[in-house]
Amino acid sequence: GDVHFYDFVLTEENFTRLCSTETMLAVNGSIPGPVIRVHKGDTMYVNVHNQGYYGVTIHWHGVKQPRNPWSDGTNYITQCPIEPGSNFTYEVIFSTEEGTLWWHAHSDWTRVGVHGAIVILPAIGTTYPFPKPDDEEIIILGSLYSGNLKSSVDEALHSGIDLPHSVAYTINGEPGDLCPCSKETTYRWMVEYGKTYLVRLVNAAVSADLFFAVAQHNLTVVGTDAHYTKPISTSYILISPGQTMDILLTTNQSLGHYYIAARQFWSHEVGVAKFDLVNATMILQYKGNYTIPSSPTFPSNLPLYKDLRSAITFTKHFKSLANKDYPVYVPLNITTRMFITLSMGGIIYHNLTSTLEAMAASANNISWSNPTTDVLLAYYRNISGVYSTDFPDQPPSYFNFTGDDFPNTLTELGTKVKVLNYNEAVEMVFQGTNLVQGAGFHPMHLHGHSFYVVGSGPGIYDNVTDPKSFNLVDPVEVNTFAVPKQGWLAIRFVANNPGVWFWHCHMDRHMTWGMSSVFIVKNGDTTETSIRKPPPQLPLCEASFRLRLE
Ligand code: C2O
Numbered sequence: 001g002d003v004h005f006y007d008f009v010l011t012e013e014n015f016t017r018l019c020s021t022e023t024m025l026a027v028n029g030s031i032p033g034p035v036i037r038v039h040k041g042d043t044m045y046v047n048v049h050n051q052g053y054y055g056v057t058i059h060w061h062g063v064k065q066p067r068n069p070w071s072d073g074t075n076y077i078t079q080c081p082i083e084p085g086s087n088f089t090y091e092v093i094f095s096t097e098e099g100t101l102w103w104h105a106h107s108d109w110t111r112v113g114v115h116g117a118i119v120i121l122p123a124i125g126t127t128y129p130f131p132k133p134d135d136e137e138i139i140i141l142g143s144l145y146s147g148n149l150k151s152s153v154d155e156a157l158h159s160g161i162d163l164p165h166s167v168a169y170t171i172n173g174e175p176g177d178l179c180p181c182s183k184e185t186t187y188r189w190m191v192e193y194g195k196t197y198l199v200r201l202v203n204a205a206v207s208a209d210l211f212f213a214v215a216q217h218n219l220t221v222v223g224t225d226a227h228y229t230k231p232i233s234t235s236y237i238l239i240s241p242g243q244t245m246d247i248l249l250t251t252n253q254s255l256g257h258y259y260i261a262a263r264q265f266w267s268h269e270v271g272v273a274k275f276d277l278v279n280a281t282m283i284l285q286y287k288g289n290y291t292i293p294s295s296p297t298f299p300s301n302l303p304l305y306k307d308l309r310s311a312i313t314f315t316k317h318f319k320s321l322a323n324k325d326y327p328v329y330v331p332l333n334i335t336t337r338m339f340i341t342l343s344m345g346g347i348i349y350h351n352l353t354s355t356l357e358a359m360a361a362s363a364n365n366i367s368w369s370n371p372t373t374d375v376l377l378a379y380y381r382n383i384s385g386v387y388s389t390d391f392p393d394q395p396p397s398y399f400n401f402t403g404d405d406f407p408n409t410l411t412e413l414g415t416k417v418k419v420l421n422y423n424e425a426v427e428m429v430f431q432g433t434n435l436v437q438g439a440g441f442h443p444m445h446l447h448g449h450s451f452y453v454v455g456s457g458p459g460i461y462d463n464v465t466d467p468k469s470f471n472l473v474d475p476v477e478v479n480t481f482a483v484p485k486q487g488w489l490a491i492r493f494v495a496n497n498p499g500v501w502f503w504h505c506h507m508d509r510h511m512t513w514g515m516s517s518v519f520i521v522k523n524g525d526t527t528e529t530s531i532r533k534p535p536p537q538l539p540l541c542e543a544s545f546r547l548r549l550e
């Protein structure tokens with residue numbers, strides 16, 4: 001494959017949105033940031049220059065990084081932050097992925113502005129498993145916050161007050177027509193009649209599942225998370241934070257202007273009064289001569305905020321192609337089985353001056369706490385005391401998660417990882433808790449691997465009857481998939497990528513509260529199945545820096 005070089009310069013920039021000007025960290029001056037365009041099999045080097053005020057890392061979401069966790073860009077998991085005034089070059093190899101992915105900051109909530117699309121075209125000499133589209137368009141859904149996000153997140157974590165809520169959603173950086181002071185800058189997509197476009201859709205919003213629809217146009221989903229799917233013909237989409245979708249759209253309607261809209265799903269956390277702010281729009285505009293309508297048509301099929309049924313129905317459609325060109329390798333003989341509860345609940349922090357009860361989120365009632373040296377370096381160099389290897393395969397027996405309310409058990413803080421042998425066949429069943437109250441979906445994301453979604457269902461998972469309904473024939477292959485509200489999700493993968501890999505809910509509110517953990521995948525027997533050497537100039541944490549000097 002080819003080799004590509006990019007420079008990402010991160011600076012604090014002023015952006016005017018929703019009638020006010022806020023400072024946001026951006027890459028090369030724009031939000032969304034630069035598009036990466038490669039072919040399958042290519043390699044890229046991205047030199048990230050941090051000219052902002054705080055340390056950052058950048059993650060290449062959905063890129064497996066074979067044997068190279070050093071470039072995964074997860075703060076305190078695979079590296080320490082790139083400090084202000086310094087730079088670091090990521091080496092990213094595109095091995096098996098094909099379609100749309102994205103990159104984003106993986107340090108604090110700066111991914112509000114620090115994100116962009118990755119387009120991975122079929123390898124030279126190969127093509128799509130569908131007729132070649134006439135053209136393509138990238139659509140990135142995002143979210144806006146007001147005030148200084150860094151200090152509100154820090155304050156929330158140290159005081160027990162709520163983490164920030166977004167004030168609006170955006171499409172390609174703009175909230176669109178229906179939001180205050182936003183009409184002039186609404187994003188417009190000019191199309192020609194009678195063409196088929198490939199839409200590369202990314203949900204980069206920090207903490208929201210979004211419904212998405214195009215007025216009077218049907219959508220055909222042909223891929224998700226850089227894996228092709230059996231075509232799904234639909235009038236609306238639900239996309240979780242972290243997910244990407246490849247969608248065909250044919251411009252077969254009368255010449256005119258049509259809204260493309262995105263609306264939050266399950267927004268009870270947002271408060272009814274704010275609903276109007278969350279309809280982000282852009283305009284699909286046909287080229288040609290016609291009378292311009294006073295207002296574009298709004299998509300009548302866009303589901304309402306609490307339409308759980310439409311949300312679940314959509315997620316059930318995904319199936320992989322599962323043919324000889326795109327085979328499925330779902331593991332059948334599982335060697336590691338994990339049942340993991342995902343909960344929202346309370347935690348008690350103790351610090352020198354006080355004891356404080358705060359919000360927390362957990363996996364098996366453990367709330368992830370970042371170490372001060374990254375897990376990868378600690379593992380690679382055998383530094384003890386950074387993490388423990390006792391992340392449990394089951395929730396603790398005292399933990400009653402089946403009720404409707406928040407489990408009235410306090411959550412335990414910990415930096416507990418799970419160690420997997422090379423080529424371990426893993427099944428994870430994620431169980432949503434707080435069945436009536438609590439959160440909406442939990443979009444679970446795994447680094448370093450893709451996984452197969454073999455099953456999902458309502459209520460509490462039954463390990464005798466539910467596996468009988470698993471799809472082991474053509475399950476979709478993804479890196480992020482939502483655990484349904486009031487239900488469970490079962491996934492399978494082979495741990496064939498040695499390294500240190502974060503997994504977490506992609507709602508940053510939940511991740512920040514601790515709904516995450518880490519897999520360490522051990523080396524195989526050969527050099528080709530072992531972690532590569534660390535790159536020179538790896539950003540070190542203060543603690544590991546000191547250690548290196550000793
Ligand atoms: Cu999209 Cu852990 O990230």
Ligand code: CU
Binds near residue numbers: 439441442511
């Ligand atoms: Cu979540």
